[in-house]
Amino acid sequence: MDSFARPLIDHVRLADGLDIAVVAVLIYILLVWLRDRASRSLAVIVVSLGVLFLIARWLDLFLTIMAFRYGIVGLLLAMVVVFQQDIRHGFERLTSTRWFRGVSDARPSHRTVDTITQTVTDLAKDRIGALLVFPNRQPLDLHLQGGVEVDAQISEPLLKSIFHPKSPGHDGAVLIQGHRIVSLGLHLPLTTRFDQVPDGGTRHAAAAGLAECSDALVVAVSEERGTITLAQDGQLKVIEPAELASRLGKYYHDQNDVDQSNRTRRDPNWGLKLVAIALATLSWWLFAFQTDTVQRTFVVPIEFRNLPEGFQVADPKPTYAELTLSGPENAFTLLDPVEMTVSLDLRGTDRPSVTTWHTANHLTNIPRELTTEAVVPETILISLQPSGEIAP
Numbered sequence: 001m002d003s004f005a006r007p008l009i010d011h012v013r014l015a016d017g018l019d020i021a022v023v024a025v026l027i028y029i030l031l032v033w034l035r036d037r038a039s040r041s042l043a044v045i046v047v048s049l050g051v052l053f054l055i056a057r058w059l060d061l062f063l064t065i066m067a068f069r070y071g072i073v074g075l076l077l078a079m080v081v082v083f084q085q086d087i088r089h090g091f092e093r094l095t096s097t098r099w100f101r102g103v104s105d106a107r108p109s110h111r112t113v114d115t116i117t118q119t120v121t122d123l124a125k126d127r128i129g130a131l132l133v134f135p136n137r138q139p140l141d142l143h144l145q146g147g148v149e150v151d152a153q154i155s156e157p158l159l160k161s162i163f164h165p166k167s168p169g170h171d172g173a174v175l176i177q178g179h180r181i182v183s184l185g186l187h188l189p190l191t192t193r194f195d196q197v198p199d200g201g202t203r204h205a206a207a208a209g210l211a212e213c214s215d216a217l218v219v220a221v222s223e224e225r226g227t228i229t230l231a232q233d234g235q236l237k238v239i240e241p242a243e244l245a246s247r248l249g250k251y252y253h254d255q256n257d258v259d260q261s262n263r264t265r266r267d268p269n270w271g272l273k274l275v276a277i278a279l280a281t282l283s284w285w286l287f288a289f290q291t292d293t294v295q296r297t298f299v300v301p302i303e304f305r306n307l308p309e310g311f312q313v314a315d316p317k318p319t320y321a322e323l324t325l326s327g328p329e330n331a332f333t334l335l336d337p338v339e340m341t342v343s344l345d346l347r348g349t350d351r352p353s354v355t356t357w358h359t360a361n362h363l364t365n366i367p368r369e370l371t372t373e374a375v376v377p378e379t380i381l382i383s384l385q386p387s388g389e390i391a392p
C-alpha cells in the first residue's frame with residue numbers, strides 16, 4: 001500500500017488536481033450532452049472510441065494512436081459542422097441564464113398566461129386554427145421537426161400574425177418556452193390512436209401524438225369547431241378559456257419551481273459527475289502521472305540583446321550552448337525547445353569591454369518543473385568592441 005501511495009504523495013502537484021478538474025468538467029459536459037441530446041447510437045460510438053483510445057494508449061498500439069492523433073482534428077471539425085446547432089444552443093442556453101440575462105426577461109408569469117389565454121380565446125372565436133407546444137422536463141428535439149426559429153417575446157399580435165391563415169408560417173405548431181416564442185411551423189408526430197381525435201383531424205392528431213411521447217402540454221385551436229383542446233399525457237380534452245388559464249397558470253408555476261429547484265438543488269447529476277471525475281482521474285493516472293525522472297540535453301542559441309549602437313561582439317563569438325535538463329517526462333512533452341535561449345543583455349555598455357557571463361544565470365523559457373543540470377560552456381567571455389574594428 002505504502003509503495004503505491006508514496007509515489008502519489010511525492011509526485012502529485014496542486015496543478016495535477018486542477019488538470020483533473022478541467023478534464024472532469026469537459027467529460028461531464030460531454031456525458032450530459034450525450035445523455036440529453038445525442039442519439040443512442042452516437043453515444044455508443046463516442047464511448048467505444050474513448051475505450052479504444054484508452055486501450056491503445058495502455059498497450060502502446062502505435063498505429064492506432066497515430067490514427068487517433070491524425071483523425072482527431074478531422075473528427076473535431078466534423079463534429080463542429082454536424083453539431084453546430086447543438087453548440088449554438090449550448091451557448092444560447094448559457095447566455096440565457098439569469099447571470100447573463102440581467103433583469104430584462106423578468107416578466108411575471110401571469111402576464112404571459114393572460115396573453116396566451118386571450119389570444120387562444122380570440123383565435124377560437126374567429127375560427128382560426130392554432131397549435132401551441134409548452135415543453136416540460138423532457139427534451140423535445142427528437143420529436144419536433146422542421147420549423148423556423150423566432151426567439152421573440154410572447155405577444156398577442158405576434159401569435160395572431162403567426163396563425164393568421166394568410167401567414168406563410170401558420171401551418172404547424174409554435175414552441176413556447178417561458179415567455180418567449182422559440183419557433184414556428186413545427187411538425188409534430190401524429191398519434192396512432194385516431195379514434196380519440198375529433199373528426200380525425202391532423203392538427204388534433206399532432207397534439208395528441210406529442211402528448212403521448214413526451215410530457216409536453218399542447219394546446220390546439222380548432223378551425224372547424226372553434227374549440228380549445230388541451231393535450232397532456234396522451235389525453236385530449238376540450239376546455240373553456242377559464243380552464244386554459246388555470247392549466248397554464250399551473251404549468252408556469254411548476255416551471256418556476258423547476259427553475260428554482262434547479263438553481264438551489266445541490267446536485268441533480270451526482271452519478272454523471274462521479275463518472276466524469278473517475279474517468280478524468282483514471283486518464284490522468286494512465287497518461288499523465290509519471291514518477292520517472294528523465295534527463296535530456298538540448299542545443300540552445302545564445303542571443304545578444306540590446307547591443308549598444310556602434311558596438312559589436314568580437315570573435316570568437318559563441319552562438320550555441322548545450323543545456324541539460326531533468327524532470328518528469330510530461331514536462332518535456334509540453335516543452336518547446338525552440339523557445340529556450342541563453343539571453344545576454346548588453347545594454348548600458350558604452351566602451352569596449354571584456355565580460356564573463358555565467359550561462360546558467362541567463363537561461364530563458366525553462367519550465368518550472370524542469371531542473372537545469374548543466375550548461376556547457378559554463379561561462380563565456382564576451383568582448384565588445386566598436387563596430388568596424390577587426391579583432392586581433
Ligand SMILES: Nc1ncnc2c1ncn2[C@@H]1O[C@H](COP(=O)(O)OP(=O)(O)OP(=O)(O)O)[C@@H](O)[C@H]1O
Nearest residue numbers: 129171172173187188201202203204206222223224
Ligand atoms: N404533424 C403536424 N404537426 C403540426 N401541425 C400539423 C400537423 N399536421 C397538421 N397540422 C396542422 O393542422 C392543419 C390541418 O388541420 P386539420 O383540419 O387536418 O386538423 P383538425 O384537427 O381537424 O383541425 P381543425 O379542427 O382546426 O380543422 C394543417 O394546416 C397544419 O397547420
